[in-house]
Amino acid sequence: MKQWSLARQLLVVQVVIVGLLVAASAALAWADVADRAEESSAAEVTALAKAIAGGPTVATAVAGPDPTAVLQPYAERVRADTGVDFITIMSTDGVRYTHPNPAMIGGRFLGNTAEALAGRAFTETYTGTLGPSVRAVVPVTSMADGRVIALVSAGISVSAISAEVADRVLWLVVIAAAILLLGALATYLVSRRLRRQTGGLAPAELRRMIGYHESILHAVREGLVLVDDDHRVTLCNDGVRALLDLPADADGKRVDELGLPDALVERLLSDTEMHDELHLTDTRMLVVNSSTVHHDGRALGTVVTLRDRTDLQALTGELDTVRGFAEALRAQAHEAANRLHTVVSLVELGRPAEAVEFATGELAIAQRLTDQVVGAVAEPVLAALLLGKAADASERGVELIVAEDTEIADQGGVPARDLVTILGNLVDNAVDAAADSEGRWVRISAHSDADELVLRVADSGAGLPEDAHERVFQRGWSTKPGDSRGLGLALVGQAVRRAGGSVEVGREVGAVFTVRLPRGERA
Structure with missing residues (x-):
């Protein structure tokens, strides 16, 4: 089976990498949004429960003959205004005075109250009559002697938190998809450019061509020089180094910096092609040919070949x-x-x-x-x-x-x-x-x-x-x-x-x- 070209292999690898990075980033962002949503909900219900417990309404109603008659309308009104899922006010024994479902009034509160009875507010995630929820339990203290006379619990259901997270993450997914699409498009464009530059060859074919290229450069006795459009040497083989006595660091230098004969330098700088021209160095007579290399209508440089005619x-x-x-x-x-x-x-x-x-x-x-x-x-x-x-x-x-x-x-x-x-x-x-x-x-x-x-x-x-x-x-x-x-x-x-x-x-x-x-x- 024919090997994939280097450009195609790079395209697949880059798309996979970009996809994994985007997926991992989206997952981390999802987890972060979920944690922040839960923390935000816990802080919200804690503040609400403390506000209710600290007001005079609850303490006065609990001391009265019918706490439910006063507290149920009050709790439902606050719940409607704040958007929480439930507000439950209960006795220290856990008997509910209020509940979003009136049928549940008089029943026992499902959850932990020990810390609140000890005078400390706390939050937890617990499954109650409305399903899993993030709730806060806050003690109501007597203004006279400071003892705990009732408990207030406010909570938001986990499903509501999940819905809020989903709304936030929807945009995250859209942005991640857009990034993935842009990344794939950029990778495709890079692979197209690479395909043009490598001729659609597979890595093994490129490796083989480079091997042939190196072998030919070192084996051929004639001199070969590649000069770019700025007249800098980009490649020269062993033959031309011997014929022109080029320094070891000739690659990258301009042709007028190599100590070549003036006549040869003038011809190379003129960008005109040479056909079997005779040029003399200090020790040799050389036959020089040159040809301009074009690609997509643009001149890339010049190929210069030299043959020793001294003998x-x-x-x-x-x-x-x-x-x-x-x-x-x-x-x-x-x-x-x-x-x-x-x-x-x-x-x-x-x-x-x-x-x-x-x-x-x-x-x-x-x-x-x-x-x-x-x-x-x-x-x-x-x-x-x-x-x-x-x-x-x-x-x-x-x-x-x-x-x-x-x-x-x-x-x-x-x-x-x-x-x-x-x-x-x-x-x-x-x-x-x-x-x-x-x-x-x-x-x-x-x-x-x-x-x-x-x-x-x-x-x-x-x-x-x-x-x-x-x-x-x-x-x-x-x-x-x-x-x-x-x-x-x-x-x-x-x-x-x-x-x-x-x-x-x-x-x-x-x-x-x-x-x-x-x-x-x-x-």
Whole structure:
């Protein structure tokens, strides 16, 4: 059998609780009204009996020859005026002088009189000729010597008290029913709201869904962030904490309080959806997607997913490097073919000495750059990169100059991949800038000591605008046209930050980039 939903279970429990509370309150109120009615009746008949006993009428009539003739009309008149059920005046022996039923006059009073005969008034509930009643018995004393000469009893039947209680409780029952109805209605409205919020699921189903939810959050490697309409983080999984280096108390904070990159914060605060956008942190390249969550036509917040593209970008960079090597080899092969044709032609023209001189000179020029780079750079990948960039620059008419004091004996703890990213992108940008200048040269220098490795790339280009030094390493900034530009220097900045270094931008000649990377253990 299908389990009741959480909302239905809550509705039943709340209705039962409200019903029990209202019933218990009504019962207590009923008992309180009954007690108060009985106490009120006892006080009323006591006061009435004392008033009759204290008056001169009873004492005078008792001393006369026919007490009943005087007292019966008097008692009935008082009874009619006060609304009590009976007033009985009797002798000290209990013989009635008055009674609502004249046939009972002369009979003995049914009840206790001992305390009254002792001079004390008292009340009791007793069953007499008129049925159960709450009665008071009061002594009548002689004004001369103070002795008890008669007794007065006034009473109200229990049925009359019950009728009065019933009249009072009727309103109590009506109020209790109204409270119960209002409580049930409020409970129903709460259960309806709960049903909408829980989707009508049973507790076991909710428990299972929460378990799946927690498992998915911890298992998925992609980053997941839920941001509410006030741009506060309501949920983030383990993946996004690692990708964005979020603090442990990230939940509940606004996205602009988490130390995220400015570009990503700006996009999150803009409430516009993102589709496969690239964003850089200090150590990673992330692909970001976001989607706004709506419910009942109202925006509840934003779901943001992040994928790590750092390794893929590194592989893409390595592929570009290999492609650059291939292009450089193609260019060198083309140049070698031209030189070889020249040598062959000189030999065919019978001028072997000039052929040997030409071949030797070209070989010396090429070998000198190769020997300089290989001798100065111990990392073969970095050396190959510089040779490839030199060939590419030569093909574009730009002279790539490696300073004579350049030496990179080791990377000092910086991965070769990061050095390729840094130097490769700086040289590419420098060659692009120098190709459009008059000098058409790019100069590379590097040196290291016990503390740091310093790389410097300068070009003969026009240089950077004065206001661009702070923005040059931001994703998307570029002096070149096109939407796909502005990534190279951003990757340089990221790689430098990842290594714990710094970049300085100067304008001594064209654009001058000086990279300082700490040696030893990475920061």
